[in-house]
Amino acid sequence: MPSLSQQQMLEIFSGLVAVGSCLDDSESLKTYGKDWTTAWEPCPALILLPASTEEVQAIVGAANEHGVALVPSGGRTGLSGGAVAAKSEVIVALDRMNQLGEFDPVDRTVVCQAGVITGQLQAFAQDQGLVYPVDFASADSSQLGGNISTNAGGVKVIRYGTTRQWVAGLKVVTGKGDILDLNKGLVKNATGYDLRHLFIGAEGTLGFVVEATMQLTSTPKASSVLVLGVPDFLAMTNLLDAFRKAFDLMAFEFFSDRALNYVLARGGTRPFETVTPLYALLEIEHVSEKTLEEILEVFERVKLQGWVEEGVMSQSQEQAHALWQLREGISESIASKMPYKNDLSVRVSKLPAFIEELDEVVRRSYPDMETIWYGHLGDGNLHLNILKPEDQSQEHFFQTCNEVNRHVFEIVEKYGGSVSAEHGVGLLKKPHLNYTRSATEIEYMKSLKAVFDPNGIMNPGKLV
Amino acid sequence: MKILVYLKQVPHQDARLDISSDGTWIEESNIKFEINSYDTYALEEALKAKDSEGAEVVVVTAGQDRVTQALRTALGMGADRAIHIKDEAVDASDVLGVAKVLAAVAKEESPDLILTGLMSEDSGFAAIGPMIGEFAGIASTTAVVGIEREGGKLTVERELEGGNLEVVEINTPCLVSVQTGINQVRYASLKGIMQAKKKTIDVKTAADLGVGDAISPKLTTEKVSVPVKGETAELVEGSTDEIAAKLAAKIKELGLL
Ligand SMILES: Cc1cc2nc3c(=O)[nH]c(=O)nc-3n(C[C@H](O)[C@H](O)[C@H](O)COP(=O)(O)OP(=O)(O)OC[C@H]3O[C@@H](n4cnc5c(N)ncnc54)[C@H](O)[C@@H]3O)c2cc1C
Numbered sequence: 059m060p061s062l063s064q065q066q067m068l069e070i071f072s073g074l075v076a077v078g079s080c081l082d083d084s085e086s087l088k089t090y091g092k093d094w095t096t097a098w099e100p101c102p103a104l105i106l107l108p109a110s111t112e113e114v115q116a117i118v119g120a121a122n123e124h125g126v127a128l129v130p131s132g133g134r135t136g137l138s139g140g141a142v143a144a145k146s147e148v149i150v151a152l153d154r155m156n157q158l159g160e161f162d163p164v165d166r167t168v169v170c171q172a173g174v175i176t177g178q179l180q181a182f183a184q185d186q187g188l189v190y191p192v193d194f195a196s197a198d199s200s201q202l203g204g205n206i207s208t209n210a211g212g213v214k215v216i217r218y219g220t221t222r223q224w225v226a227g228l229k230v231v232t233g234k235g236d237i238l239d240l241n242k243g244l245v246k247n248a249t250g251y252d253l254r255h256l257f258i259g260a261e262g263t264l265g266f267v268v269e270a271t272m273q274l275t276s277t278p279k280a281s282s283v284l285v286l287g288v289p290d291f292l293a294m295t296n297l298l299d300a301f302r303k304a305f306d307l308m309a310f311e312f313f314s315d316r317a318l319n320y321v322l323a324r325g326g327t328r329p330f331e332t333v334t335p336l337y338a339l340l341e342i343e344h345v346s347e348k349t350l351e352e353i354l355e356v357f358e359r360v361k362l363q364g365w366v367e368e369g370v371m372s373q374s375q376e377q378a379h380a381l382w383q384l385r386e387g388i389s390e391s392i393a394s395k396m397p398y399k400n401d402l403s404v405r406v407s408k409l410p411a412f413i414e415e416l417d418e419v420v421r422r423s424y425p426d427m428e429t430i431w432y433g434h435l436g437d438g439n440l441h442l443n444i445l446k447p448e449d450q451s452q453e454h455f456f457q458t459c460n461e462v463n464r465h466v467f468e469i470v471e472k473y474g475g476s477v478s479a480e481h482g483v484g485l486l487k488k489p490h491l492n493y494t495r496s497a498t499e500i501e502y503m504k505s506l507k508a509v510f511d512p513n514g515i516m517n518p519g520k521l522v
Numbered sequence: 523m524k525i526l527v528y529l530k531q532v533p534h535q536d537a538r539l540d541i542s543s544d545g546t547w548i549e550e551s552n553i554k555f556e557i558n559s560y561d562t563y564a565l566e567e568a569l570k571a572k573d574s575e576g577a578e579v580v581v582v583t584a585g586q587d588r589v590t591q592a593l594r595t596a597l598g599m600g601a602d603r604a605i606h607i608k609d610e611a612v613d614a615s616d617v618l619g620v621a622k623v624l625a626a627v628a629k630e631e632s633p634d635l636i637l638t639g640l641m642s643e644d645s646g647f648a649a650i651g652p653m654i655g656e657f658a659g660i661a662s663t664t665a666v667v668g669i670e671r672e673g674g675k676l677t678v679e680r681e682l683e684g685g686n687l688e689v690v691e692i693n694t695p696c697l698v699s700v701q702t703g704i705n706q707v708r709y710a711s712l713k714g715i716m717q718a719k720k721k722t723i724d725v726k727t728a729a730d731l732g733v734g735d736a737i738s739p740k741l742t743t744e745k746v747s748v749p750v751k752g753e754t755a756e757l758v759e760g761s762t763d764e765i766a767a768k769l770a771a772k773i774k775e776l777g778l779l
Contacts, residue, residue, distance in 0.1 A: 280535075
C-alpha cells in the first residue's frame, strides 16, 4: 500500500469523525496499537473513534480511495494479535458505538452496537430476568464486535455453545463499503448463503461488525461449583465422561497445580489441602431436589475408581465465585511471564489419546521451560502456556517456541484438531494455519476475502 | 467445650422465586436450598474453635425432610452431630414458637457457647438469637464481627452503624449471633459429606422437648408479594452537555439545592 504521511492521513480521515474522535498522541497510539499479545511493537498511524454506521462507512470509503489499511479494534483483549497495528495502519475503534438498542421481550433479543462491552450485555440481560450466557474472564473489557469477530467461546460452551449461537442478526460494513443487514433476527431463514456466519470469526478481515441482534435465554436454576483434585489426565478425561453422562453440565474446566499456584500467589485460598497435579472445576445446575444427592453419588463412584482424590462444593455465591476465580484468574496471573499461548482443540472423544501424546511431546520439547496447562476440557479445548525464562530475551523465546511448537501442531494435525480453538488466528497463529486448514481451503478463504474486501484494506496480514 | 450452632436452610441466593398459590409464601418445590449464609459464618466460627482448642460441635435445625441436606453438609464440614427438629407444628409456628423449641434444645444440651447467624436471608427477623438466649436463660449478643475467648469469658466486637465497633464482655454460657464476613467459611468437602453419613442426626419433635403446647403461632403471614415497579422514572436523554443542563434544571425545579 502507498505510504502516506501522517499529515496526509489526518487530512483524509479526521473530518470523517466528530471533533475529538481522531487521536494521534503517542500515548493513545501505544494503547490502541496492541491487544493482550506482547510480541509486536504497536505502530499505528491514527486512531478513529466513529460514532455511527455512516461514519464507519465513510472511513471505509476513504481507505479504499487512498489505499489505507484499517484495523478494527474492540476491547483489545484478543490473544492472537488480531487487533495489533504495527504497520502504520489506521485503527478504527468501536468504543463510542456502545449503545444497547431495542429489546424485544417476545423474541428475547436485544440490538447492540459493536462497541457494547460483553459484561454490559450480561448485566442488561439479568435486568430483564434473562441471561446472555457467553462468559469468560475478559468479559468486562471485551466488546461484542470483538467477540463476534473471534467467535469467542469461554467457560460455558459445553452448555451454551460459542458466540456464534447467540447472534440472531448482524449489521456489517463490508471492506468494499456496503452496509449489509444479515439475517434480521430470524430463527429460520433458508434463503441461501448465511453471510452472517462468514463475518462471525472473520477477525475483521472482511469488514466491520457495526451492530448485532443478540439472543438472550432463560436464567438457569441455581447451581453448585465443584473443584476436584485429579491425579492425571487419563483420570481427568474419565471424570469428564462420568459427569457428562450424569448431568447436563454448565461447565467442565481444568487447570494444573502450577497454574493454581500462580493464581494463589495473587490471593485466594486452596480449595483443599491435598495437592494434586490437576484440578477439575465443574458447574452443575440443580434441576431438582435430587441433584445434590446425585452429585454425591457420582462423586462416590469416581472416587472409588481413583479418578478423584479430593473435592469441594460451593455453599454460597461467594464460594462459587471464589472457586471460579481459581480458574478465571490464571490468564492474568501468568501474563507477566509473557507466555507463549497454545489454544488447541480436538473432538472430545479424541482427548485421552491426544493429551497423552501431547503431554509426552511437551515434556520432551520444553525440558527447561515451565509449562502451564488449563482450559475448557469439556469442549476439547486446552490452553497450554509456555512461560518465558527470566534470562531469555522475548524475541529469542518466541523464536524457540515457534520452532519447537511445530511438534505440538503436528499432533494437533494428526488428531484433526485446531491450532486455535477460540482465540482466533490474527498474527500469532497465521504461520500455523496450515495444520488445521488445507491449502485449498486457505485459497478459498482468500478468494472470499477478495469478494468482500477487493482492495485488501481490512486488517491486512491477519488470518489469511 | 460444647458449641451449639443453630442453622437454617433457606432458598439459594440465585434461586428463581415464585409466590405460592395461596399467596403467603414462595413456591418451595424445585428450588435449591442451602445453609443461610449468616449461619455458615457461625458454623465456621465453631469449627475454628474445634480446630484450635478442641470442641464438640452440635448443629441444630428445624424443618421438613429437606433440611437433613443442610445438616449433612454441616457434618461434612466438620460438625460432630446434628439435631433435626421435625415437626409440622414447629414449621407452622412463628419466630417466637421456633425460638422456644430451639431454646429447649439448648437447655437439654447445656452447651458452653451457642453460635448462630445474625438473621435469616429468607424471613429476616434477626430476632431468633436473642429470643433463644432469653428462653434458655443465658446472656446473648448480636451482630458480632470478632470473638476472643479466655476462660469463661468472651470479648466480642459488635458492628454498629457507620462503621463503629462496640466491644462487649460476656460470660459463658452465652449466645452470640454473628455478622457475615467474621471469618472465611471453609468449603464443604465432598468426602466429608459422604463420610458424614456415618454421623448421627437425632430427630425430635416439640413434644419430645417438652414444649409441644407452647408453640401455637401469634403471628400469621397475610400475603407475600413482589413490589410493583414504579412508573415515575424520567429518562434524561441527549448529549452529555444537554443531559447535564437538563439535570441542573430539574434539580432547581425540584428545589433540591
Ligand atoms: C484474561 C483473558 C481471558 C480470556 N478468556 C477467553 C475465553 O475464555 N474464551 C475466548 O474465546 N476468548 C478469551 N479471551 C480472548 C478475548 O477476550 C476474546 O477473543 C474476545 O472475544 C476479544 O474481544 P475484544 O473486543 O477484546 O477484541 P479485540 O482484541 O479488540 O479484537 C479481536 C479481533 O476482532 C477484530 N474486531 C474487533 N472489533 C471488531 C468489529 N467491530 N468489527 C470487525 N472486527 C472487529 C479485531 O480486528 C481483531 O482481529 C481471553 C482474553 C483474556 C485477556
